[in-house]
Structures are given as structure tokens and as C-alpha cells.
Amino acid sequence: xxxxxxxxxxxxxxxxxxxxxxxxxxxxxxxxxxxxxxxxxxxxxxxxxxxxxxxxxxxxxxxxxxxxxxxxxxxxxxxxxxxxxxxxxxxxxxxxxxxxxxxxxxxxxxxxxxxxxxxxxxxxxxxxxxxxxxxxxxxxxxxxxxxxxxxxxxxxxxxxxxxxxxxxxxxxxxxxxxxxxxxxxxxxxxxxxxxxxxxxxxxxxxxxxxxxxxxxxxxxxxxxxxxxxxxxxxxxxxxxxxxxxxxxxxxxxxxxxxxxxxxxxxxxxxxxxxxxxxxxxxxxxxxxxxxxxxxxxxxxxxxxxxxxxxxxxxxxxxxxxxxxxxxxxxxxxxxxxxxxxxxxxxxxxxxxxxxxxxxxxxxxxxxxxxxxxxxxxxxxxxxxxxxxxxxxxxxxxxxxxxxxxxxxxxxxxxxxxxxxxxxxxxxxxxxxxxxxxxxxxxxxxxxxxxxxxxxxxxxxxxxxxxxxxxxxxxxxxxxxxxxxxxxx
Numbered sequence: 001x002x003x004x005x006x007x008x009x010x011x012x013x014x015x016x017x018x019x020x021x022x023x024x025x026x027x028x029x030x031x032x033x034x035x036x037x038x039x040x041x042x043x044x045x046x047x048x049x050x051x052x053x054x055x056x057x058x059x060x061x062x063x064x065x066x067x068x069x070x071x072x073x074x075x076x077x078x079x080x081x082x083x084x085x086x087x088x089x090x091x092x093x094x095x096x097x098x099x100x101x102x103x104x105x106x107x108x109x110x111x112x113x114x115x116x117x118x119x120x121x122x123x124x125x126x127x128x129x130x131x132x133x134x135x136x137x138x139x140x141x142x143x144x145x146x147x148x149x150x151x152x153x154x155x156x157x158x159x160x161x162x163x164x165x166x167x168x169x170x171x172x173x174x175x176x177x178x179x180x181x182x183x184x185x186x187x188x189x190x191x192x193x194x195x196x197x198x199x200x201x202x203x204x205x206x207x208x209x210x211x212x213x214x215x216x217x218x219x220x221x222x223x224x225x226x227x228x229x230x231x232x233x234x235x236x237x238x239x240x241x242x243x244x245x246x247x248x249x250x251x252x253x254x255x256x257x258x259x260x261x262x263x264x265x266x267x268x269x270x271x272x273x274x275x276x277x278x279x280x281x282x283x284x285x286x287x288x289x290x291x292x293x294x295x296x297x298x299x300x301x302x303x304x305x306x307x308x309x310x311x312x313x314x315x316x317x318x319x320x321x322x323x324x325x326x327x328x329x330x331x332x333x334x335x336x337x338x339x340x341x342x343x344x345x346x347x348x349x350x351x352x353x354x355x356x357x358x359x360x361x362x363x364x365x366x367x368x369x370x371x372x373x374x375x376x377x378x379x380x381x382x383x384x385x386x387x388x389x390x391x392x393x394x395x396x397x398x399x400x401x402x403x404x405x406x407x408x409x410x411x412x413x414x415x416x417x418x419x420x421x422x423x424x425x426x427x428x429x430x431x432x433x434x435x436x437x438x439x440x441x442x443x444x445x446x447x448x449x450x451x452x453x454x455x456x457x458x459x460x461x462x463x464x465x466x467x468x469x470x471x472x473x474x475x476x477x478x479x480x481x482x483x484x485x486x487x488x
Contacts, residue, residue, distance in 0.1 A: 017042070017175040018190035021053055021148045021168060025199045028219060031074075032146065032199070034113070038125040039192060042174025046120040052169040053081075053115075053133070054149040054156070056108040059088040065140065066109060072137035078119035081134045086110045086155075086166070094208040104158040110149065112166050125172065147198035168194075184336070207305055215241030225443070226251050237264025238271075247274055249285050259288040259301070278313075280304040297324035298331060308417060322354040347373020358394050368397040387422075388414040406433035 007031045022035045034053055060185040068085060075081045087109040102110070113134065123131050149156055149168060156167055166455065170191040177188050209218050214231035221228040226240045235241050236254035243251040250256045266285035268275040274283040278301065289301040296309035298320050305311035310319040313330050318337055320330040326337035337351045339364040346353075347362035353360040357364055365372050375394040376383040379478045383392040387410065398410040405418035407429050414420040419428040425442040432439040435446035 003277060015194070016177065016190075018172075019125070019170050019191040020192050020195045022123075022194060022196035023055060023146060023148055023156035023199065024196060025142045025201060026219070027142070029135075030141065031072075031135045031137050034133050034148075035130045036123060036125070036133050036170070037130045037195065038127060040175075042125055042172045043128045044121075044174050045125050046173035047117060047123060047125070048120070048171050048173070049116045050169065050171065051117075051133075052117040052165070052167065053113045054166050054168055055111045055113070056147060056149045056153065056155070057111065057143060058145040059107055060143075061090075066143050067139040067367075068111060069137045069139050073113070073134055074136070075115075075134045076122060076132065078117065079134070080116045080118075081113045082116075083114045083136070085186040086112065102155055104155040105153060108153075108155065111164065116242050119171075134322075142199065144201045145198050148194035151193065167191075210361070212240075212255070214239040216244065224251065230434060234260040234263075238267065242271060246271060247283065250273075257286055257288045259290045261289065265361075278302050278304040278306075280306075294320075296320035297328065302331060318351075318354075322351075325354050326360060328348050346371040348376060350382070356383060356392065356394065358382070366397045367397055368399045370398065387415075389410050389413040389415075403427035405439065411440060 001272075017038075017040045017186050019036045019038050022037065024033050024035070025031075032055075034055075051156040061064065068083070073081050073083065080411070084204070086102050088106045113135070113136075123133070125131070127218075149166075151168075167189075168191045171188065172190055175190045210216065211218055211228050212221075212231040216224070216228075217224065218228040221240065224240070224244065231239045234243075234252050234254045235252070236243075236249075238247065238251075240251040243249045243263065246254040247267055249265065249267075254262045257266075259266075263285045266275060267283065274285065276283050278287075280287075284301050286447065287301040288307070289299050292299050293306045294303070294309040296311070296319075298306075298311075298313050300306040303311060303313055303320070309321040312319050314333040314335075316323075316333040316336045318326075318328070318330075323330040323335075323337060328333035328337050331440065337354060338349065341350050342348060343350055343360050344363040348356070348360075350360040353372065356372075356376065356442055358376075362370045366375075370393075372394045376392065383394065385392050387396075389396075390410075393410050396410040396415070398408050401408050401412070401419040403412070403420075404414045405412070405420070405428075407415075407420075407422050410413040412420060412422060412429070418430040421428050421439075423438070423440050423442040423444075423447045427430075427435075427437070427439075427445050429439040432444075432446065437446055438444035
């Protein structure tokens with residue numbers, strides 16, 4: 001902390017990467033707000049404790065005197081800002097200050113805010129994107145002339161000469177001056193200056209000023225990011241207020257839906273009745289005229305149900321997807337699929353194939369050698385489904401075996417499960433394939449496995465008898481052996 005605070009005495013640099021400070025009065029919450037604006041994105045983004053913001057306020061007396069409210073600082077999360085006051089000495093030599101009196105610039109009093117940070121990237125600094133650092137209240141309310149202390153302020157100059165810590169200061173590891181030096185040191189200051197000027201309370205005391213007369217206050221435009229000096233920030237022909245309050249389009253984007261037509265063109269001439277081609281309550285300026293969300297051949301701007309491919313946009317009785325497959329125009333009621341045309345000569349009309357899901361341009365949709373008409377059968381309302389898996393035969397191959405279990409897809413209700421038992425004989429298809437039996441014939445099943453040969457195991461009594469016999473036999477043999485020895 002001490003090392004970093006010492007660096008705050010260094011003067012701000014005029015150029016390079018770093019931050020600028022701004023202070024503004026907000027009438028909506030009656031507070032002064034202090035902002036940071038980085039000139040570039042620091043990498044890594046690591047801001048350090050010791051950042052200093054010195055604000056100068058006009059030195060007034062009596063009821064007009066700036067009165068800082070104690071404990072009124074609101075810091076950004078993971079930071080804490082504390083303040084020290086240095087006021088100009090009065091004519092009688094007195095002053096009210098938490099630090100000391102100053103005689104260098106009798107026109108101003110000074111508030112020096114010092115930051116302690118607990119998360120180095122808390123500000124998430126991005127190039128030219130302003131972020132708030134802290135805010136504070138004053139019992140005296142808005143006072144014109146409050147501003148970030150300029151570098152050439154006499155109090156600042158004299159403070160530097162006398163090694164007093166009041167200079168505006170900021171440091172972030174990602175902006176080290178010597179990019180070739182792998183070792184970062186804190187012997188630098190990344191504060192570049194202020195912007196926005198001094199507070200002028202007479203400009204907008206209640207926050208209701210509208211400089212560009214577009215119907216949005218300057219305060220509202222500051223929040224939105226639009227230009228308070230320009231009624232139509234994105235030059236699309238609609239004022240910022242019209243886009244925010246009426247059409248709900250993006251006031252910062254001329255073509256909100258990115259379809260190549262600017263918002264004004266898609267809204268039309270009557271702002272009270274913006275164009276809505278498909279009557280789905282989403283205006284054309286918010287629906288793309290080139291994207292087709294449900295891929296049914298009708299772009300979103302003309303599809304009242306752009307998440308439903310079976311919607312019938314032209315009301316001719318045929319869904320958009322059906323017409324797309326048939327090659328007819330889903331937006332022209334006079335253009336509809338033929339009820340008799342059979343482009344692939346498979347015995348099914350294009351319309352029937354659109355209903356079934358087969359390909360009207362391909363006689364054998366599943367490529368198994370049988371035309372779709374033959375696989376569907378005589379009753380189109382009840383097409384063949386040999387394995388009963390709700391996938392009709394015309395869409396399941398009779399020559400492919402997806403799970404390699406010996407049963408073709410068309411006859412396998414679970415053509416992704418080799419252990420399925422298609423004939424219900426208790427043996428899975430793969431088991432029958434390995435055994436060489438027919439997995440589709442319940443009478444053909446693997447042989448009953450041979451039973452193991454029975455081996456008699458002696459009981460305990462029998463084991464005892466065997467042991468006794470062996471013992472007696474051994475005794476007899478021993479007697480014979482001894483008799484033989486005596487005889488010899």
C-alpha cells in the first residue's frame with residue numbers, strides 16, 4: 001500500500017494507455033457520481049489499491065459553503081473509498097478540514113478520495129467504456145463548478161513539490177509502460193486526465209433536460225447510451241424516443257433485425273400502425289425477411305408461426321413444409337401440391353408422399369429395392385409397419401441391419417438394440433444369430449445346453465469307513481512284514 005501511495009505523487013501522463021476521470025451530478029438521486037473511462041483494455045486487468053481522485057469545489061462561505069456529508073460515499077462492490085478534506089484557509093486563518101488548511105489556491109476546497117480494492121478486476125475495464133467508481137452526497141446539494149482537479153491546479157503543483165499525496169492517480173498492471181520488461185513495477189501513473197468538464201447545476205437541475213428534443217431526457221439517453229445531442233442516434237429515420245417508447249427497436253442500430261432494411265423502412269409511414277406483414281403482432285422491423293426459423297420455406301417476417309413448419313401461410317389446406325417438399329409456393333393459395341401428380345412413379349402421389357414423409361422425387365425412399373407404393377400398401381391411411389415400431393416400411397430398409405443382430409431394420413422393432421427378441425422365444429436376436437437359429441421364428445431357438453455329468457461324492461460315514469479300511473489294511477501289511485523278517 002505504502003509503495004503504491006507514494007507513486008500517487010507522480011504527475012499524470014498526457015498520452016498512452018490509462019484512464020480518465022469524470023464527475024457528474026445526478027438529480028434523480030441527488031448525488032455526485034465519479035466515473036472512469038479507460039482508453040484501452042488492459043491485459044491483464046489488475047487495478048491496485050491507492051487510486052486517488054481529487055475533486056475541487058468552489059470555496060464558499062456561510063449557507064453557500066460546500067458541505068460534504070460524512071459516511072455518504074457509496075463504493076463499487078469489492079472497493080472502499082475514503083476521503084480527506086483540505087479546505088482553503090479563511091481570512092482569519094481558520095479552516096474546517098479533516099487534514100490541513102491550504103493557502104495555495106484560495107478559490108477552492110479539495111476532497112481527496114483514496115481507494116482500497118479487494119478484487120483486482122472489479123471494474124472490468126473495456127476500451128472507451130465508462131464505468132462508475134463511486135458516488136457521494138453533499139448536504140449543500142448541487143454546486144456548480146465542482147470538478148476533477150486539473151493537473152495544473154496550483155494546489156496540485158505545490159502538493160507535488162511538497163511531497164503531499166493529492167494528485168489524481170490510477171495504476172493497472174495491464175498498462176505497464178515498458179512492454180518489453182517482464183517485471184511489472186508500480187513506478188508509474190496511468191491517470192491521463194479528466195473529461196466532461198465541471199458540474200453545471202443550471203443546465204439540468206431536475207434531470208429533465210432534453211437537448212435534442214427527441215422526447216428522451218439527457219439522463220435517460222445517458223443510461224441508454226444514445227446521443228443526447230442527436231434526436232436519431234442511429235440515423236435510421238426514427239427518433240430515439242420513437243424506437244424506445246413505440247417500436248421497441250434498437251435506437252443504436254439502424255437495422256435491428258439485420259435483414260438489410262433499415263428500421264424506418266420496415267416500420268412504414270404510420271408510426272401508430274407499424275408494418276406487420278404476417279399479422280403475428282411482431283412488427284416487420286423486429287422480424288427478419290431473410291431468416292427462416294423453422295426452415296419451412298417461409299421467412300420469419302411472412303410466417304405467422306415461424307416456429308411451426310406445418311403452418312399453412314397461404315390458407316390453401318397444405319402446410320408450408322408440405323408445399324416446400326412438393327415444390328409449390330407456400331405463400332400462393334393458387335399454387336398447391338397436385339393430388340394426382342406422381343413425379344417418381346412409385347404409385348403414390350406427391351401429396352400422399354408429403355403426408356407420409358417419403359420423398360416424392362425418389363421412388364424408393366429407403367433404398368431397399370422396393371418402391372414406396374409397394375411398401376406402403378393398399379391403404380394409405382394405414383401404411384405397412386411390419387415391426388410395429390411406428391416407422392412405416394417405406395422409411396425402414398429391408399436390407400440394412402443397423403444393430404447387426406441378423407434382423408433387418410424393417411422387421412426389427414428395436415433396430416438399435418441387438419438384444420431385442422423379435423420372435424418372442426426368449427432368446428435375443430444376437431444370441432440366435434450366434435447360435436445359427438432364426439431370430440424371426442419362435443420355433444427355431446438355440447438347443448438346450450447339456451447338463452453336467454453327475455459325480456457321486458461320499459458321505460461322511462462313507463469317508464470314515466474308507467479311512468478305517470485303509471488303516472486295517474496297513475496294520476495287516478505291517479504284521480506280514482514282521483513275520484517275514486522272523487522267518488528269515
